[in-house]
Amino acid sequence: MAEAPTRTPRERYRTQVRAEVKERAWEQIATAGAPALSLNAIAKQMGMSGPALYRYFASRDDLMTELIKDAYRSLADTFASASKPGADLAVMAHALREWALDDPQRYLLIYGTPVPGYHAPDDVTEIAAEIMAILLDACAALPLTPSPGGPATTSHEPLSGGPATPPDGPPATSFEAHLEGHREWAAGHPATPAVLHRALVVWTRLHGVLSLELAGHFTGMEFDPALLYAAELDDLLAR
Amino acid sequence: MAEAPTRTPRERYRTQVRAEVKERAWEQIATAGAPALSLNAIAKQMGMSGPALYRYFASRDDLMTELIKDAYRSLADTFASASKPGADLAVMAHALREWALDDPQRYLLIYGTPVPGYHAPDDVTEIAAEIMAILLDACAALPLTPSPGGPATTSHEPLSGGPATPPDGPPATSFEAHLEGHREWAAGHPATPAVLHRALVVWTRLHGVLSLELAGHFTGMEFDPALLYAAELDDLLAR
DNA sequence: GATCCTTAGTTAGAGGCTATCACGAACGTT
DNA sequence: AACGTTCGTGATAGCCTCTAACTAAGGATC
Numbered sequence: 001m002a003e004a005p006t007r008t009p010r011e012r013y014r015t016q017v018r019a020e021v022k023e024r025a026w027e028q029i030a031t032a033g034a035p036a037l038s039l040n041a042i043a044k045q046m047g048m049s050g051p052a053l054y055r056y057f058a059s060r061d062d063l064m065t066e067l068i069k070d071a072y073r074s075l076a077d078t079f080a081s082a083s084k085p086g087a088d089l090a091v092m093a094h095a096l097r098e099w100a101l102d103d104p105q106r107y108l109l110i111y112g113t114p115v116p117g118y119h120a121p122d123d124v125t126e127i128a129a130e131i132m133a134i135l136l137d138a139c140a141a142l143p144l145t146p147s148p149g150g151p152a153t154t155s156h157e158p159l160s161g162g163p164a165t166p167p168d169g170p171p172a173t174s175f176e177a178h179l180e181g182h183r184e185w186a187a188g189h190p191a192t193p194a195v196l197h198r199a200l201v202v203w204t205r206l207h208g209v210l211s212l213e214l215a216g217h218f219t220g221m222e223f224d225p226a227l228l229y230a231a232e233l234d235d236l237l238a239r
Numbered sequence: 240m241a242e243a244p245t246r247t248p249r250e251r252y253r254t255q256v257r258a259e260v261k262e263r264a265w266e267q268i269a270t271a272g273a274p275a276l277s278l279n280a281i282a283k284q285m286g287m288s289g290p291a292l293y294r295y296f297a298s299r300d301d302l303m304t305e306l307i308k309d310a311y312r313s314l315a316d317t318f319a320s321a322s323k324p325g326a327d328l329a330v331m332a333h334a335l336r337e338w339a340l341d342d343p344q345r346y347l348l349i350y351g352t353p354v355p356g357y358h359a360p361d362d363v364t365e366i367a368a369e370i371m372a373i374l375l376d377a378c379a380a381l382p383l384t385p386s387p388g389g390p391a392t393t394s395h396e397p398l399s400g401g402p403a404t405p406p407d408g409p410p411a412t413s414f415e416a417h418l419e420g421h422r423e424w425a426a427g428h429p430a431t432p433a434v435l436h437r438a439l440v441v442w443t444r445l446h447g448v449l450s451l452e453l454a455g456h457f458t459g460m461e462f463d464p465a466l467l468y469a470a471e472l473d474d475l476l477a478r
Numbered sequence: 479g480a481t482c483c484t485t486a487g488t489t490a491g492a493g494g495c496t497a498t499c500a501c502g503a504a505c506g507t508t
Numbered sequence: 509a510a511c512g513t514t515c516g517t518g519a520t521a522g523c524c525t526c527t528a529a530c531t532a533a534g535g536a537t538c
Binding site: 247248249277278279280289290293298299 | 523524525526527528534535
Binding site for chain 1: 269270271272273274275343344347348350351352353354355357358364367398412413414417418421422423424436439440442443444445446447448450451454455456459460461462463466467469470471473474477
């Protein structure tokens with residue numbers, strides 16, 4: 001979305017064309033899915049013929065990765081602005097859902113089926129890290145009150161957070177112990193293993209509900225996905 | 240996978256060719272993704288030219304939906320055989336993960352990005368219902384021991400299961416109350432709202448971890464997804 | 479066994495797509 | 509005014525899906 005500051009009228013025109021191409025691309029993706037995206041069709045829509053667009057995008061894949069980057073950027077921005085005031089995880093989760101429902105295919109472009117060998121370019125993983133940092137902040141700011149964590153009945157380990165394990169205490173579960181030794185992905189962020197665990201769980205659980213909802217796996221069922229999402233969020237905030 | 244019992248040698252040959260086509264299709268999907276599936280390429284691989292395969296599959300989409308159905312069938316079968324003895328949810332979850340990792344694109348064909356307007360045919364939704372029934376059985380058989388559910392500190396509602404709400408008691412959370420009025424999707428299954436909720440949560444949480452892992456979103460991070468999956472499963476079994 | 483019908487496979491072809499190339503036209507700069 | 513850069517064109521090659529007409533082979537029937 002954010003192009004370089006246009007100077008000459010030529011650059012101005014160029015960026016304007018690129019933006020229009022992307023716009024039409026998003027329309028195509030929203031209505032027919034990413035695989036149906038066609039540079040050719042976009043060119044015809046814009047009144048020019050076929051190969052003209054190759055002056056603006058090196059290839060179809062090039063356009064795709066740029067769209068993916070824009071999607072990440074958009075997500076990071078909405079995430080950032082939702083966490084502005086007090087880093088409330090609840091409003092972030094709500095913003096995430098709004099953003100996803102606003103354009104399901106955009107969400108799925110990021111979190112849906114990838115092409116098997118795909119490896120995201122560096123600038124994209126940077127934005128992903130930016131998103132993760134925001135999530136970590138929000139999880140670190142979370143009041144890790146005791147709440148559940150009664151005496152563990154079996155070998156089952158509750159998510160840490162009980163009275164015996166304050167937020168900055170030692171890892172309370174084996175996975176958090178594992179995280180203590182594998183936290184390079186959160187390097188630069190002063191988060192305890194419990195916070196890392198919390199962030200991962202927030203991510204996977206919200207994505208789990210959202211993904212199935214967007215893919216239409218709840219359509220036959222009559223319950224309201226929003227309530228399931230809210231229940232999961234509630235459970236995440238309760239512990 | 241399960242073709243009709245072949246009688247005449249002609250039918251025999253026909254089903255054999257169809258099976259080989261599907262096999263090659265799965266190879267293509269596994270290596271290049273579903274959008275790259277090409278009837279033409281498969282035909283050439285099999286030594287015949289172009290349109291020959293249209294005698295066996297009405298269209299590319301026809302082949303695709305049949306592959307999707309087979310994927311569902313395969314998942315339902317592994318699920319069923321994993322729940323045979325005592326319907327242990329843990330072994331089912333493990334079987335699910337094994338099945339998914341065995342062919343990520345097959346999993347993603349079911350649970351990944353769909354084409355926007357897609358509506359699954361009836362025989363597919365039937366298999367999906369079959370899978371859900373197995374999951375519901377397993378969740379109903381779960382020992383819903385008290386465990387967490389201490390005094391709810393805020394307005395947050397724990398997943399029901401505390402001493403005050405036995406498995407067959409009244410709904411303990413607002414979402415479960417909602418489910419009580421929207422349980423047509425589990426019609427024919429004598430499950431309490433708490434069990435329905437549990438089934439949905441098992442589904443979404445395991446899918447959340449699995450989906451992100453298969454899509455490669457954990458690759459940059461050094462932790463072991465298997466342990467996160469195990470931790471989530473543990474948490475599901477603990478309550 | 480000869481006939482006939484069904485099925486399997488062929489080539490040809492329309493129309494879509496990505497992508498490259500060579501050419502002409504417009505533009506801004508010098 | 510002349511020049512080099514940039515933009516758009518048509519032509520072309522090579523994929524793809526899918527239809528149509530034709531041929532060859534298989535099985536059933538008389």
